[in-house]
Amino acid sequence: MKTCWIIYNGSLVNDKFLDQARLMAEAAQQLHVQPTIYKNYEIMMNLDEELQNKPDFVIFLDKDILLATYLKNSGIPVFNDPEVIETCDNKAKQYIQLSKAHIPMPMTIIAPKVYSNFTIRDSGYFERVLQTLGLPMIIKEGHGSFGMKVYLINTEEEFFEKVDELRGVDFVFQQFIDSSRGRDIRVNIIGDDVVASMYRHSETDFRANITNGGKAEKIVLTDHQKEVAIRAAKAVGAEFAGVDLLFGPDEEPIVCEVNAAAHIRNLYNITGVNVGVQFIEYILKKIG
Numbered sequence: 001m002k003t004c005w006i007i008y009n010g011s012l013v014n015d016k017f018l019d020q021a022r023l024m025a026e027a028a029q030q031l032h033v034q035p036t037i038y039k040n041y042e043i044m045m046n047l048d049e050e051l052q053n054k055p056d057f058v059i060f061l062d063k064d065i066l067l068a069t070y071l072k073n074s075g076i077p078v079f080n081d082p083e084v085i086e087t088c089d090n091k092a093k094q095y096i097q098l099s100k101a102h103i104p105m106p107m108t109i110i111a112p113k114v115y116s117n118f119t120i121r122d123s124g125y126f127e128r129v130l131q132t133l134g135l136p137m138i139i140k141e142g143h144g145s146f147g148m149k150v151y152l153i154n155t156e157e158e159f160f161e162k163v164d165e166l167r168g169v170d171f172v173f174q175q176f177i178d179s180s181r182g183r184d185i186r187v188n189i190i191g192d193d194v195v196a197s198m199y200r201h202s203e204t205d206f207r208a209n210i211t212n213g214g215k216a217e218k219i220v221l222t223d224h225q226k227e228v229a230i231r232a233a234k235a236v237g238a239e240f241a242g243v244d245l246l247f248g249p250d251e252e253p254i255v256c257e258v259n260a261a262a263h264i265r266n267l268y269n270i271t272g273v274n275v276g277v278q279f280i281e282y283i284l285k286k287i288g
């Protein structure tokens with residue numbers, strides 16, 4: 001019988017991370033794979049000792065990139081690959097890759113690195129961003145989930161306040177896609193295939209995230225939406241991905257982001273599909 005480790009972040013107190021790991025574990029059991037759920041800190045990363053009782057593969061539901069790399073270097077196949085997790089965990093880095101692959105995405109400008117005790121307020125960079133993107137615009141931190149680090153900026157005052165606040169942090173400036181205000185599509189991709197999707201909409205916020213008050217419904221995707229989502233996942237190398245699609249002015253798909261450790265509970269509740277099953281099937285086929 002094959003074995004797998006399912007790893008989530010133990011420092012996060014919210015139950016949804018353990019719930020996510022349990023859904024994956026159920027999927028593993030359905031496919032006769034023996035799962036063990038670990039919090040990231042339950043694995044000792046002692047570089048002077050050989051890791052014991054290694055599993056056949058790891059499902060990595062966390063962003064502890066050092067642990068993912070450590071496990072991969074011990075010879076265990078890790079899904080997603082640590083490099084993919086790292087790319088997706090930094091939205092700026094991710095947008096560089098999406099843009100290189102010509103994926104349709106909102107116009108995006110990356111903020112230069114500024115050390116937290118310093119300022120480039122007089123450089124003219126921010127004025128050029130304002131001129132190029134106009135207002136309202138989106139400011140988005142590199143590291144953030146559930147819509148928590150995504151800001152809609154309406155005035156110049158808000159703009160400069162946020163820019164000042166984010167010294168020392170990776171972030172991007174982005175065109176606000178008004179035609180998609182409060183609505184998007186989450187598409188779950190495994191390998192080259194769309195395995196489940198849902199439409200998300202919020203009456204109260206420009207962000208459609210469910211954690212942020214959005215509601216979810218079933219949706220049948222167009223071929224174009226599917227194709228764009230699959231291409232986006234490929235562009236960042238993700239074998240398991242939750243791609244967020246925005247609606248352009250003619251309802252055309254525009255990629256908002258690719259999540260490497262996409263949560264699967266809401267999709268399961270809406271579609272009845274535990275995409276973990278297809279994910280583990282995919283892994284078993286790949287590792288042989």
Ligand SMILES: Nc1ncnc2c1ncn2[C@@H]1O[C@H](COP(=O)(O)OP(=O)(O)O)[C@@H](O)[C@H]1O
Binds near residue numbers: 138149207208246256
């Ligand atoms: N450029 C944009 N234009 C319009 N809405 C956006 C834009 N970027 C993000 N959003 C909205 O904000 C939500 C959160 O943004 P996202 O980049 O997916 O960050 P997170 O990782 O926090 O989910 C999206 O689901 C979408 O509803």
Ligand SMILES: [Mg+2]
Binds near residue numbers: 146147244257
């Ligand atoms: Mg998102």
